[in-house]
Amino acid sequence: MDRREFLKTGGLFLVGTPCVYGLMAMAAPRPHEAGATDARRWGMVIDLNRCPADCSACLEACRRENNVAVHGDRRWDIHWIRKVTIRKKHEADAPTRTLPLLCNHCDHPPCAQVCPVQATYKRADGIVIVDHHRCIGCRYCLIACPYNARYFNYRENDEWPNKAYPKRSHGVAESCNFCAHRLDQGRPPACVEACRDSGAGALKVGDLDDPDSEISRLIADNSVKRIREDLGTEPKVYYIGL
């Protein structure tokens, strides 16, 4: 190979490789996209009157189902769903309330708005999801989510209980995805199923656009609240008894 040829091949290689990668990246299909249709708009209702403060069935089911990382360190542990106890400010003897918090699958999700690679996006059925094969790990979505519902894989997850669902490499962001893979198969999310099996039945998932769905009726018949509705993010998780 003479010099000219070498330079030519080298140049082609230098320019070509990123282009090929770029095209491959552009053509890569979205995960869990198959079941998404705009015929449905998934939402959740959480009835706090039926949610015992000391129950953690949903949290454990979620960890088992989605291989959510626990490192035993509060700085890096990931919680797709977590329970928090709240009470009125500056009133030590005010009654407390314990409630599950998860990604609200906002209709106007700031996390997706800021994602520089569209790794975070809203599916046709309203589920906000992260494409872990595309995320560059900039953590801008953690900054933009007003609910602390986003987490980052700061370190490798050693556990992999559910081999049917992938675990994530370190360096990518994640959050609750309403168990899109289960909803697409007609099964309820792991947390909803565990809550039902525990006998509490506080978590309900369903179609917000269908006025006859169980959750639409719950929303119509009860006084419901969403978290920080004032932000205009249009959360799709509704609380009864908050």
Place this chain on the structure above:
Amino acid sequence: MEIDYEPIAGRSTGYYLLLTALLVLVAAGVTATVLMIAYGIHLSGMTNRVPWGLQIVMAIFYIGLSAGSLVVSGLYGIFGKLEYKPFARIAAFLAMLFLIAGLLSIVTDQGRIDRVFVQPFAHFNATSMFSINPALYMGHIMICIFYMWALFKEKGRLTKVTSVTVVLWALCVHTGTGAIFAFTPRELYNTALLPPSFVAAALSSGAALMILVLVSLFRITRRHLDVALVIWLGRLLAVFIIVAMYVILIENAHRFYLIESREATSYYLFKGYHAVLFWGGLIVVGSVVPAVLLFRRRTGTSVPWIVFSSVLVVVGVLCERYLIVLPGLEHPPNLFPGMEIIASALDEGIVTYSISLLEILQALGVLSLIGFMFVLGLKYLPLLPTEARAHGQSQMLKDLIARATANAEAEPTSPAV
């Protein structure tokens, strides 16, 4: 006015020692980054509650420095101020290097560095400031290179046009960088004054940097630099400081006044280490003291005092950059207005970010890399003029020269540069 440019010889032991030292630091930074790529960025001080840290602080600090030096360089082209001509090249070169430093800090901060060079281009998101900014940065670097070429070739008209473009582009770049924070729904971030205060602080840090680089370079290479020029740059710096301080004070007064953000604002203005950084670092050390020094007749015309003020300004702006990023993360979002969270598996209250050693090495590595390029540039590019003289263009400059001379006579110890 003809100016001769002459690169430094760069054959002394000191020169090679400096290059070696910088390379060692670069290697340390590379090692730190490789470790993070291999094991994850929990090796930094960042957490799920504080997902941005030192690298982002340094990135916006560098990008600010870049803007400032560019504006100083552009002054020559825009206003035809011949006084600045000797600095135009070196300022443009520094602006380019600091922009590279900013980009490198951001790149090394990503969780999946392997994807940074492909995904953002394949899936550009027009609503993300993190997509828009890299495009602006890239353009900025290219305009800088073109501008330097125009300066090297002494293209009069072209230089003028480019320098206007460059300054306007720099303003966009810095507004965009401020918008990374301002355009998010976070209490201490989402103020429209953030981009302007970002630009204002950028200008003062850039002018301060120019003073430091020029005075030290001309002294080390034993070239003549007229005191009047340093005084003139000091004046410019003083004006920038006042503007920056004004915007920053208004910004904070506004969010302190509004009841909804008062709690968060008073947390960072009056409690903990942020208060020390804000009042001590930014306001007193970084703004008031240098402004007074620069405006006072005696200190404002003495090179050592101007240099000292510039150091203070750089420190102050670094504090300001830290305060843009961290308090807004360390202070939690208000999930339940009127309520407090008393138990959770996540840290829901105020948390503290602590910088890790590897992050410091990463930051030093980036700084050393552009230091290395700068030192090489001095040797291989015609950046440095053989001398920088103030040609009495304006009455103000003449006054300054007269005053500086009077000072030098009154105080025989005052150093000539």
